[in-house]
Amino acid sequence: xxxxxxxxxxxxxxxxxxxxxxxxxxxxxxxxxxxxxxxxxxxxxxxxxxxxxxxxxxxxxxxxxxxxxxxxxxxxxxxxxxxxxxxxxxxxxxxxxxxxxxxxxxxxxxxxxxxxxxxxxxxxxxxxxxxxxxxxxxxxxxxxxxxxxxxxxxxxxxxxxxxxxxxxxxxxxxxxxxxxxxxxxxxxxxxxxxxxxxxxxxxxxxxxxxxxxxxxxxxxxxxxxxxxxxxxxxxxxxxxxxxxxxxxxxxxxxxxxxxxxxxxxxxxxxxxxxxxxxxxxxxxx
DNA sequence: CACCATGTTCCTTG
DNA sequence: CCAAGGAACATGGT
Numbered sequence: 377x378x379x380x381x382x383x384x385x386x387x388x389x390x391x392x393x394x395x396x397x398x399x400x401x402x403x404x405x406x407x408x409x410x411x412x413x414x415x416x417x418x419x420x421x422x423x424x425x426x427x428x429x430x431x432x433x434x435x436x437x438x439x440x441x442x443x444x445x446x447x448x449x450x451x452x453x454x455x456x457x458x459x460x461x462x463x464x465x466x467x468x469x470x471x472x473x474x475x476x477x478x479x480x481x482x483x484x485x486x487x488x489x490x491x492x493x494x495x496x497x498x499x500x501x502x503x504x505x506x507x508x509x510x511x512x513x514x515x516x517x518x519x520x521x522x523x524x525x526x527x528x529x530x531x532x533x534x535x536x537x538x539x540x541x542x543x544x545x546x547x548x549x550x551x552x553x554x555x556x557x558x559x560x561x562x563x564x565x566x567x568x569x570x571x572x573x574x575x576x577x578x579x580x581x582x583x584x585x586x587x588x589x590x591x592x593x594x595x596x597x598x599x600x601x602x603x604x605x606x607x608x609x610x611x612x613x614x615x616x617x618x619x620x621x622x623x624x625x626x627x628x629x630x631x632x633x634x635x636x637x638x639x640x641x642x643x644x645x646x647x648x649x650x651x652x653x654x655x656x657x658x659x660x661x
Numbered sequence: 662c663a664c665c666a667t668g669t670t671c672c673t674t675g
Numbered sequence: 676c677c678a679a680g681g682a683a684c685a686t687g688g689t
Contacts (some may be wrong), residue, residue, distance in 0.1 A: 379669050408684090435668080459670055459686080474686080492685045494668060503669090530679070539669085546667055605665095647681065649665085 378435050378456040378495075379510075380544025381451055381587035386462065387432040392462055394427040394439070394486070401480040413499040413657055420451070421480065421499060433508045434543030437462070453501045457494025463487055473585045507543040511580045516542070522573035525565040532568055535644045538579070545580060545597030548626045549587065551651045553579040555625045560657040561643070561650045590622060625651040 401462035402419045404410065404529045409643070410418050424444025431438040452464065464484045471478060472489045477497050479486040488497050496503075508524075509516035509556075524541050525532065536540055536550040554561050556579040559572055568576070629642035633653040643650050 455668080456683090457684095490685095491687070492666090492668095494684065495667095527679080534679095537668085548667060568675075625668070648668095 377462065378458065378549055379546035379549050379587075380432075381549070381584050381591055382433055383437060383456065383544075384432050385439055385591035386456075387430050390437075390462065390464075391430040391441070393484075394430060394481075396427065397484075397486075399424045399441075399479050400442040400482060403478040404470075404476075405478070406476040406490075407488065408493055409488070409496050410498050411496065411500075415572055419498060425450075433504045434510070435546070436504045436507075440503070450499070451501050451506060453496065453498050454488070455496045455503070457490055457492060459492045460488065460495035468509075499580060504639060507539055508541045510543055511545070511577065511584055511611050513651050516577075518570065518574035520576050522568055525568045525573065528565040530563045531561055531645050532559065532563050532576070534569060534614070534651050535565045536635055537545065537646070538647070542580070547622065547648050547650075549580070550582050550634075551626045552623060553583045555652060556583060558657055560654070560659040561645060563575040563653050563659055567660070571580050572661060586622065625653065627651065 399422050402416065402422050404415050407415050407655075411615040421442070421443070426444075427444055428449065429440040430579040431440070435455060439454065440449060441452060442449055447634060454460075456462070463486075464481070465487050467480060467483055467485050469485070471485075472487065474491045474493070475487060476491045476493060477488040479488075487607055488495075493630045517564065521542070525535055528535055532577065533550050533554060536545045536553065537547065551561065553576065557572070557576040559568075559576055561570075625640050628640045628651055630639050633640055633656055636653065636655045642652050643652075
């Protein structure tokens with residue numbers, strides 16, 4: 377369930393549940409998700425550690441812990457990949473089929489499951505340090521955004537997915553932001569004008585913030601058997617039916633554009649689907 | 662069987 | 676060295 381807004385909502389959900397809890401036992405079912413940390417070091421470090429806090433950075437979760445018998449702090453880095461989920465469940469519950477790591481916190485287990493195992497839970501925090509700015513970072517001005525776009529001839533949609541350029545934008549919200557900004561996903565990044573850069577950055581922030589606000593108001597079911605935790609897919613999760621209407625272009629190929637009624641088009645860019653309105657979103661200014 | 666999927670990383674090519 | 680394109684990772688849904 378992975379773009380910035382979903383990770384943000386998850387962080388706020390987990391933070392109060394984890395704070396102060398001590399890890400009694402560690403079970404690793406898929407060593408791959410720890411990479412590059414070894415299972416031995418992972419277990420040794422986490423056993424007896426206490427959760428102090430939880431932050432989000434881009435699509436990453438940063439769990440702040442205190443080492444057992446020490447005042448030394450350290451971080452655990454989490455990423456949900458495409459299909460990862462993290463939640464607390466009673467220790468008596470059977471582990472889910474694709475459980476990757478289970479941390480016993482006493483009466484509850486912290487479960488990290490991931491069907492495709494693309495995600496990570498690791499002591500190596502370096503990935504978070506390579507990220508570009510958060511979209512609404514005050515120091516990340518439209519001018520700086522444009523300066524970064526200037527260095528590439530790739531389509532602007534592809535650059536929005538570059539986590540070192542701007543952190544947290546994924547395939548869904550990239551299409552949504554471009555639609556809101558009236559910019560074609562095919563426009564070359566180095567042809568984005570100052571005006572367009574400002575509009576696009578604003579659109580990214582707005583789309584992200586609205587998704588966070590929306591996700592925060594939906595009764596989330598991170599551990600339910602039926603729900604896969606994808607609260608932004610209304611069709612899959614009943615309670616969020618109205619949310620899917622927030623997505624104006626994503627997965628709407630052939631459907632009428634909300635602004636002009638002409639059909640939404642699907643194209644492939646960098647091996648990913650992009651959805652846009654060829655009439656409302658201009659290739660050039 | 663075919664194709665699709667919210668992400669990142671590695672390898673190759675130019 | 677760099678930018679860009681594509682495959683790989685692994686599983687499940689339609």
